[in-house]
Amino acid sequence: MPARDFFHSVMRIGPVQIGTHRDRNGATKHAAVCSSDGCGWSADYSTQSAAQLAARTHRCRVR
Numbered sequence: 001m002p003a004r005d006f007f008h009s010v011m012r013i014g015p016v017q018i019g020t021h022r023d024r025n026g027a028t029k030h031a032a033v034c035s036s037d038g039c040g041w042s043a044d045y046s047t048q049s050a051a052q053l054a055a056r057t058h059r060c061r062v063r
């Protein structure tokens, strides 16, 4: 899992937290990170709306 030293959680949709962080180029990225045990899904998006959409459509892989 990549380090998110500057991750700031700004909202939560279900188990998914959405926050902003900066990539190594200094650009702001919107990250969606699932906090469910055993899921570990996370992804970066360039816009918050894209991250929100991904969070709403995310389905955990529950075994």
Ligand SMILES: [Zn+2]
Residues within 6 Å of the ligand: 015, 034, 035, 036, 039, 040, 041, 058, 059, 060, 061
């Ligand atoms: Zn999940």
